[in-house]
Amino acid sequence: MTVDMLMDWFATIGDFPILSFLLAVVISGVPLFLVMALNAMVAVYVERKVSAFMMDRIGPMGQGPGLHAGKWGLLQTAADAVKLLVKEDTIPETSDKLLFKMAPFIIFIGAFLGLAAVPFSSVLQVADFNVGVFYIIAVGSIGVIGIVMAGWASNNKWSLYGAMRSAAQIISYEIPAGLSIIIPIMMAGTMNLQEMIHFQEGNVWGILPNWIIFNNPFTFIAFFIFFISAVAETNRTPFDIPEAESELVAGWMTEYSGFRWAVFFLSEYANMLVVSGLAVAGFLGGWQSPIPGMFDTGAWGLFWFMSKLIFLIFVMMWFRWTFPRLRVDQLMHVCWKVFIPIAMFNIFGVGIWKLIFG
Amino acid sequence: MGVVKGDQMILNIGPQHPSTHGVLRLEVMTDGEIVSEIRPHLGYLHRCFEKHSENVTYEQVIPFTDRCDYLAAMNSNFGYVVAMEELMEIKVPERVDYIRIIMGELNRIASHLLALGVYGLDIGAFTPFLYMLRDRERILDMFEYTCGARLLYNYMWVGGVSHDLPKDFEKICIGFLDYFEPQIEEYNNLLTYNKIFVERTADVGVIPADVAVSYGVTGPNLRGSGVKWDVRKDEPYSIYDRFEFDVPVGDGHFGTLGDCFDRYWVRMLEIKESVKILRQALKDIPGGDVHQMLPKKIRPPKGSVYRRTESPRGDLGYYIMSDGTPTPYRVKMRSPAFTALSVLDEVSRGWMISDVIAILGSLDIVLGEIDR
Numbered sequence: 001m002t003v004d005m006l007m008d009w010f011a012t013i014g015d016f017p018i019l020s021f022l023l024a025v026v027i028s029g030v031p032l033f034l035v036m037a038l039n040a041m042v043a044v045y046v047e048r049k050v051s052a053f054m055m056d057r058i059g060p061m062g063q064g065p066g067l068h069a070g071k072w073g074l075l076q077t078a079a080d081a082v083k084l085l086v087k088e089d090t091i092p093e094t095s096d097k098l099l100f101k102m103a104p105f106i107i108f109i110g111a112f113l114g115l116a117a118v119p120f121s122s123v124l125q126v127a128d129f130n131v132g133v134f135y136i137i138a139v140g141s142i143g144v145i146g147i148v149m150a151g152w153a154s155n156n157k158w159s160l161y162g163a164m165r166s167a168a169q170i171i172s173y174e175i176p177a178g179l180s181i182i183i184p185i186m187m188a189g190t191m192n193l194q195e196m197i198h199f200q201e202g203n204v205w206g207i208l209p210n211w212i213i214f215n216n217p218f219t220f221i222a223f224f225i226f227f228i229s230a231v232a233e234t235n236r237t238p239f240d241i242p243e244a245e246s247e248l249v250a251g252w253m254t255e256y257s258g259f260r261w262a263v264f265f266l267s268e269y270a271n272m273l274v275v276s277g278l279a280v281a282g283f284l285g286g287w288q289s290p291i292p293g294m295f296d297t298g299a300w301g302l303f304w305f306m307s308k309l310i311f312l313i314f315v316m317m318w319f320r321w322t323f324p325r326l327r328v329d330q331l332m333h334v335c336w337k338v339f340i341p342i343a344m345f346n347i348f349g350v351g352i353w354k355l356i357f358g
Numbered sequence: 359m360g361v362v363k364g365d366q367m368i369l370n371i372g373p374q375h376p377s378t379h380g381v382l383r384l385e386v387m388t389d390g391e392i393v394s395e396i397r398p399h400l401g402y403l404h405r406c407f408e409k410h411s412e413n414v415t416y417e418q419v420i421p422f423t424d425r426c427d428y429l430a431a432m433n434s435n436f437g438y439v440v441a442m443e444e445l446m447e448i449k450v451p452e453r454v455d456y457i458r459i460i461m462g463e464l465n466r467i468a469s470h471l472l473a474l475g476v477y478g479l480d481i482g483a484f485t486p487f488l489y490m491l492r493d494r495e496r497i498l499d500m501f502e503y504t505c506g507a508r509l510l511y512n513y514m515w516v517g518g519v520s521h522d523l524p525k526d527f528e529k530i531c532i533g534f535l536d537y538f539e540p541q542i543e544e545y546n547n548l549l550t551y552n553k554i555f556v557e558r559t560a561d562v563g564v565i566p567a568d569v570a571v572s573y574g575v576t577g578p579n580l581r582g583s584g585v586k587w588d589v590r591k592d593e594p595y596s597i598y599d600r601f602e603f604d605v606p607v608g609d610g611h612f613g614t615l616g617d618c619f620d621r622y623w624v625r626m627l628e629i630k631e632s633v634k635i636l637r638q639a640l641k642d643i644p645g646g647d648v649h650q651m652l653p654k655k656i657r658p659p660k661g662s663v664y665r666r667t668e669s670p671r672g673d674l675g676y677y678i679m680s681d682g683t684p685t686p687y688r689v690k691m692r693s694p695a696f697t698a699l700s701v702l703d704e705v706s707r708g709w710m711i712s713d714v715i716a717i718l719g720s721l722d723i724v725l726g727e728i729d730r
Contacts, residue, residue, distance in 0.1 A: 055488040157369050161391070161711070237482060238554055246377040246480045247715050324554045325482025327712045328391060 028126045032115055040269040041077045047317050048076060054321045084265075087258035092155060095255065099153035104256070104263040106146030111270035113139040118277035119193045121287045121301035132193035133185060136278050137178055140233065143267065144170045147242070147252050150264075154255035162251025165328055166242030170233055172335045177229035177275075179343035180222040183350050184212045184282040187219065197286030211285035216357075218349035223283040225339050225346070227312070230275035232331070234268065236316055238323040239331060246325075276312035277305075284308050366394065369711070373402050377480045377715050380725025382699075384714070391710045396703045403729040411689035416442060416656045417516060419689060424510040426691060427727040429472055432465035432501075433669040434727075435514035440595050441665035441676040442516045446658045453646040454518050455597045460531070460639050461501070461513060463632040467538075468497040469670035470578075470625045470632075473722040477622055478549050480719035481558050486549040493541055496534055503527070517650030528640050535633055542629060550626065559622060560613030563705045563717035567616065573704070574697040577672025578628060579721055582608040582621035589668040601638050603631045618720035625722070655684045662688075671695050671722060691730060695723040 006027060010020035045060075052059025060073025091100055114136050116126040129135050144167055151163020185191055188199035200211050208214040213223045232239035243251040253264055280286060285308075287301035326334070372383040381402035387395040407426060411419045423438045424431040436458055443450060475490035498508045505513045505521050513520050549555055565575065570583040580587055588605040590598040606627035608620030658680040666675035672694025679688040698721040706714045 051484070055485050056492055057488065157367065240482070241712070246482060247712050249376060321485050322548075323483065324478065324549070324552060324558060325712075326554055327558060327710060329710070330557055 029116075032112070032126055036112065036115060036266060036270045036273075039273050040266045041081070043269045043272070043313065044077045044080060044265075045074065046314075047320075048073070050314065050317045051321045054318075081262070084259055084262040089258040089260065090255075092255050094155045096153040096155065099149050100255075101260075103146045103150035103153060104260045104267075106149060107143045107267045108146075108263050110139055110142035110146065111267040111274065113142070114274035115270055115277075117193065118274060119197060119281055119286055120277075120305055121299075122194065122197075124302060125194070128194055129192065131191045133181055133191045133196070133278070133282065136274060137174070137181065140271070140274065141170065141174060143271065150256070151252035154252070156255050158248045158250070158254045159252045162242045162248050162254070165248075166235060166252060168328075169235070169239065169242060169331060172332060173229045173232040173239075173339075176225050176335060176339035176343045177233060179340065179347060180226035180229065181278065181282055182347055183219055183222040186347070186350050186354065187212050187215060193281045193286070197281055197288060200285040200288055209285055209288060209290055211283065211288070213283040216350065216353045218346045218353060219283065221342065222346045222350075223279070225343050226283065227279050227315075229335075229339060230279060231316055231319060232335070234271045234275055234316070236268075236272070237320040238326050240320075240325060241328055241331060272313055272316060273309065276309050276316070279312060280305060280308040365389075371714075377476075377719065378725075379476065379718070379723055382723070382725055382728075384702075384718075386711070386714065388711065391712075393706050393709055393711060393714055396706050396714065398699055398702060400699075400725075401729055403725050405730065407730040408689055408691065411686055413685060415684050416658070416686060419686065420515065421510070421512045423691075424512055425726060426693070426730055427669060427671065427674070427695075427724050428509060429724055430465050430469040430670045431509065431511050432461045432513060433469075433667070433674065435511065436462050436596075437665065437667035437669065437674045437676050438678075439514045439516050440667055441663055441678050442656075442658070444665050445661065445663040445678055445680060446516070446656070448517060448650060448652075450517055450650050451646050451648065452597075452644050454648050454650070456639050456643040457519050457523060457648065458514055458596060459598065459601075460523075460636060460643070461504075461511075461519075463635050463639070464497050464500065464531075466632050466670045467629050468494045470629050471497075473670070474545070474549075474622065474625055477716075477719045477722075478555075480715050481555060483549055483552070483555065486545060489541075489548065490545065493538060496538075500527070500530060500534065503530070515649075516656060517652045518648050522648045528643070531636065531640055535636060539630075539633055542626065546626070550623070556612045556619065558712075558716060559618040559720070560611075562613075562618045562713050563709065563720060564614045565616045565701060565705055569701065569704065570616070573701040575672070575701050576694045576697065577668070577670070578624045579621055579672065579698050579701075581606065582624045582720075583616035584608050584610075584620075589666055589673055593666065595665065595667055600642075601635045603634050606631065618716050621720040621722075657682060657684055666692065669694060671724065671727070672698065691727075693727045693730065695721075695725075696728045699723050699728055 006024035010023065049059045060076040091097060117129055117132045117135050119125040147166045148163045151159040184196055188196040190196055202210045204210045204214055212219050214220070235242050243253065253261060256264065287305040289300060289304050367388050369386045369388050370383065371386055372378040373381040378384065383399040383402070385397040385399060386393055405425065407422050410422060420435055420438060423434040427434045471490040471494045475487035478486040501511060502508045503524055504527060505511050565579065565583050567583045567585050570580050570585065576587070584607050586605050586607050589595070591605050606624050608615055608624055610617070610620060611623055612619050660680060660682045662677065662679040664675060664677045666673045673692065674694055675692030677688070677690040677692070678686055681687040702718060702721065706717050709717065
């Protein structure tokens with residue numbers, strides 16, 4: 001909504017549509033980039049700490065004066081960022097240099113565009129599309145082009161394997177994810193994320209909030225299919241086969257170093273934010289309060305949205321540090337033979353449910 | 359799998375790779391992700407152990423044995439000193455035998471913990487690895503308390519051990535065992551019974567019993583294939599015949615007999631058996647001296663001996679030939695990990711790259727021992 005609001009405001013000053021559009025995009029795009037960077041900084045720190053506590057360690061800690069990681073290691077990510085920025089940027093001699101340099105940008109664009117449509121609250125949303133859900137799913141697949149590009153251009157067998165696995169995986173898992181996100185669309189009758197969240201106002205059965213996940217058994221299943229597919233789309237354990245540290249060294253990122261690699265990292269965490277944001281908006285009531293009618297004014301919306309988002313991201317980290325990794329064919333088996341049939345069945349189920357119960 | 363034949367690609371795994379367990383290079387012929395042949399290339403860690411041994415005195419060979427199987431250095435020492443004592447026909451004080459068995463079994467637990475933890479890491483689970491290393495740490499602390507070293511001990515000497523046990527060692531060790539035994543169940547809940555872990559390991563990389571025997575595979579890898587063979591039981595050395603313990607064998611717990619899961623599972627069960635042996639040994643350990651009086655320069659009589667012992671990786675054999683001088687004429691080590699690695703090619707054919715990593719991990723090789 002920010003872009004539209006800014007443009008309306010500019011229109012009151014004077015009539016210069018192209019300039020006002022550009023200004024509006026820049027004014028709302030820069031904070032969005034900051035959100036993305038801040039998200040990565042915080043998420044890396046949280047991931048370090050979460051993994052540490054799960055592993056019976058304490059994680060990064062600062063001690064004593066001088067160069068150290070701050071209190072409770074809070075400066076750890078800053079140190080990481082500095083390290084990545086000053087690191088030598090190596091490009092392999094035999095690589096396809098143009099594609100090699102382009103790939104991080106494309107992956108970044110995919111993640112950045114997706115973030116633009118995430119409804120952080122009823123007003124905090126960069127672009128309120130009437131096809132928001134469709135848009136996020138669509139730009140989410142741009143990233144895979146970058147991944148394949150990176151894998152191919154690196155001219156490294158590990159990268160190639162990683163890229164091929166990644167392409168197969170992301171394209172496959174988009175199908176169950178897409179089929180599951182159809183269900184909120186069917187329920188709310190709209191693809192607009194704000195309208196979808198407004199649909200989830202009030203409560204159901206008197207106790208539970210009227211979130212789509214609690215609406216009927218089919219939506220409940222659909223949420224889990226969507227979330228697991230989303231984890232697979234973001235290449236995280238147990239579906240991290242494109243990176244597969246113990247098999248493919250670092251998969252498609254093997255040859256990247258320094259800031260190019262940091263961009264991949266940034267995009268990975270931004271992708272987590274986008275898919276979790278979609279899950280929250282589609283199934284968990286977006287910025288609606290879990291207690292209907294209470295704490296749902298003004299900044300509370302942002303608070304609830306972020307809480308739900310952070311919880312989902314925490315679950316992703318929880319997965320990562322407890323589960324082993326699946327094999328390529330097992331991954332495909334889960335997708336094509338388990339998730340897609342259930343997701344299809346869900347669509348019929350929700351349709352019939354709507355027909356009978358309203 | 360493998361119906362459509364594409365072009366073959368040679369994939370070079372190692373020598374620098376996260377999961378080759380040392381510096382091993384595997385030349386893998388792949389058709390897509392399917393592996394059609396594996397050629398292991400050895401020697402990156404070759405340190406001329408056997409040739410070196412011919413130029414030093416018998417006592418000075420022991421530190422070299424540490425550096426062969428560096429994850430189970432106590433057991434490497436153990437094999438050598440047992441062989442030496444057999445060659446010299448001497449008998450060590452009873453306390454020494456007990457101390458050796460305590461140390462050997464503790465090191466077996468430490469080695470298996472590392473093997474199981476790293477196996478989880480190979481499959482992609484990071485957390486169990488750190489849980490197991492946390493407990494291994496306490497064993498290493500006990501070693502440090504006893505002989506000052508944490509990895510390469512040089513603890514067992516011909517005719518004795520370097521230091522007697524510290525006074526409160528038994529109390530500490532029993533305390534550790536009481537803490538450790540419930541932990542095994544924790545590992546199982548965390549990793550062993552995980553659905554994804556079972557999917558990744560069951561039915562994968564099956565070594566049938568006849569293949570295992572014909573390749574000379576020993577230790578937990580052989581027992582994983584269902585063959586009940588344990589040198590401690592079948593050819594007892596030292597005083598292993600005094601202890602009550604079972605020899606766990608694979609039973610195709612979740613899949614086929616002899617798959618990766620069985621090899622993993624046998625190691626887990628062996629840890630329990632080691633705890634059993636340790637409890638008995640700590641109960642019966644007599645007092646006394648820990649050194650046998652021997653001349654400063656050992657001169658075994660002319661002749662040769664071959665003695666095999668059960669290291670955590672299998673039959674660890676030492677062939678020692680003496681010509682009556684203070685330096686050995688020949689020392690040959692029969693490495694269990696070497697034979698385990700040789701079976702990799704046959705077992706891995708037709709599986710995927712991810713499975714090769716899983717199979718390699720389940721064989722639990724130590725490159726220091728393979729290359730010597």
